[in-house]
Amino acid sequence: MAQSAANPGPAGGDAAPDGPDPRRWRALAVCLVAGFMTLLDVSIVNVALPSIREGLNTPESDLQWVLSGYALAFGLFLIPAGRLGDARGRRAVFMAGLALFTLASAACGAAQSSLWLVVARLVQGIAGGLISPQISALIQQMFSGRERGRAFGMFGTVVGISTAVGPLLGGLLIQAAGPDHGWRWVFYVNLPLGAVCLLLAHRLLPDTPSAGRVRPRDLDPVGVALLGAGVLALLLPFVQAQQWPGNGKWLLLVLAAALLTAFVAWEARCTGGGTHPVLDLSLFRLRSYWLGCLLILLYFAGFTSIFFVTTLYLQSGLGYSALVAGLAITPFALGSGVAASIGGRLVGRFGRPLVVAGLAMVALGLAGTALAVHLVPGTGAGWAMAAPLLLAGLGSGLVIAPNQTLTLAEVPVNRAGSAGGTLQTGQRVGSAIGIAAVGSVFFAQVGPEGWADAYDHGLVVSVAFVLAALIVAAADVGADRRGRRRTASEPNDASRSAA
Incomplete structure (x- = not known):
């Protein structure tokens, strides 16, 4: 097996004595492509749902499981997979996850029934959960200092790009291959990427020198x-x-x-x-941590479900093609990508109030989207909702990354991995809950003329989740301000007592 490429650094533990591996940037590229694939499958599938519904005669419940099942399986395996990689070797677990993800993608594309597709998506989610924690761990292992910051910054960019291009790429694939079988290529596109990544991962990724045996109970x-x-x-x-x-x-x-x-x-x-x-309960003694975890669970329940109901409304309700529907919801993803870099720079200055402002923008944007559907009925609704979706996307960029920074700020370094994994698990579980709740309301309202009404009801539930997250963020701001006032008053009280 290849020699470790780790560079000694603060995270320690897997340091290589002969300095950084010159192949580390190429190894990072392999990790980023794999991360792109797993995150792309969160957004690209949305525009394929109406085609899947027609092609496999899929009931509404199975459409929800296609999304919720992937998110849930992904989230449940994040933390155990991170421990498995640390114990058995990150390269080995990364490659196993990548091989499973590629095979599951092939199974999704070849699905002959909705049950087949749902089961394959569950396996795909498990594979994504195996891959994702290895990427962060490998970045920490291969890089240190300013290089590590650059590497994580590149990974953050990939996260934003995968969200932004997912609906467009899905629309293009369905447009090119046709509505009957185009949805299959939404999954088949992973096959050449997965095969190439698998070969390069074997050649370029470093071993984990500290790897050894793992006990089943360590995976809980x-x-x-x-x-x-x-x-x-x-x-x-x-x-x-x-x-x-x-x-x-x-x-x-x-x-x-x-x-x-x-x-x-x-x-x-x-x-x-x-x-x-799986869940380190001692971390929840930190107010900033447990409030941040609750906030992001509620927020992901609200914002992930937006894409689900919007693509169904645009395609099944208004007759948009998959490509045009992908274009119509792209403003949200673009706004989120632009604001994420700004939010990362401003969070140190403004703290949690920045997240409050972002959540308020998301709520206003979604309310504006519902209003646009009423003011511009018919096929023009997709274009009328572009501006409010852009506002919601800009707000979203001020929520996710800043909240992660603030939530992990007080966590001890030696527990940062567990804390970050729990936070990601909350995101995926929130996504699954939101899609289930919003989808049930949406499909209950769908009728011959009820697509716009169903979309309104679905957005109301999404906004309710976002407003709940806003209340949590505001409570954190209020508690922080009260804490600062108490701290400021203590010296004055002490001086009066001394006098």
Whole structure:
């Protein structure tokens, strides 16, 4: 196996004695392409949903599982996969995840039924969860100092680009291959990229010198199973709302509460018993951390679901082609990409109020989008919503990266990996919950003339999630200000007592 390419640095542990590997930038390119593939599959599939619906005669619930299943499986495997990479070697886990992702993409493209597609998407999500934590860990291993900052900056750019080009690329593929089979190429496009990355990863990625054996309990399989079962029980009554008549399905929410309570109890036991938990509960003693995690879960529930209902409305409701629908929602992604770099520079100066401003912009933008649908009915609605979607995207760029910076600011360095993994898990679980909740409301309103009404109702739920995140951010700002006032008054109280 190849020699480690790590450079000694603050993160330590896998340092190479002979300095940085000259291949590290090429190795980074392999990581970035793989990261691009896994994140592209979050956004590119949205514009393919109407074609999938027609091609496989897919019910509404399965359309939601195509998105929610990927997000949920991705999120559940992030933290265990990070530990597995540290223990068994990041290159090996990266390559295993990449091979599985490529095979699952082929299975998605070849799907002959909606069940086949949903199962393949779940496997694809697991593979994405295996790949993603290795990228961050490999960057820390291969780079140090200012180079590490550059490498993470490039990774952040890739995240923004994958979101922005997803709807457009999906639309172009469907336009070129036709609506009947074009959706299959949304998945097949991963095959040549995955094959080339796999070959280059074997040649260029470094080993993990500290790799050894891993115990099953280090991956916390019980915690993963409890969390997955709890979230699944929470999603089912919403996703299956149209397929399961009657009110009995809502009893699953009681089961979800019981499973999630058992999950928290198990994680508390693991924290005190030496087992590595999926969720490090001691981190939640930090107010900035637990509020930041709650905020981003609620925000991802709101903003991820926007693309889901918007593409369905534009294509199935207004008759837009996949390409035109992709163009119509691109302003959000472009605005988010532009504002993300600005937010990264301003967060140190303004702190959490910057996130509050961003969330307010998102809420206003989504409300403006709903208004645009009413003011410009018919096929012109897609263009009328461009400006409010741009405003919402600009706000989104001031939320995600700044919130991550603020949430992790007080976390000890030796627990940064676990803290970051938990934060990402919250994002993916939030996405799954949001798509399930918004989708259930949207499909309940769809009728022969009800697409615009369904879109309105779906946006109301999305805005509700964003407003809930705004309340959390405002509470954090208020608590921070009260803390500063108490700190400022303490010296005065002490001086008066001395006098």
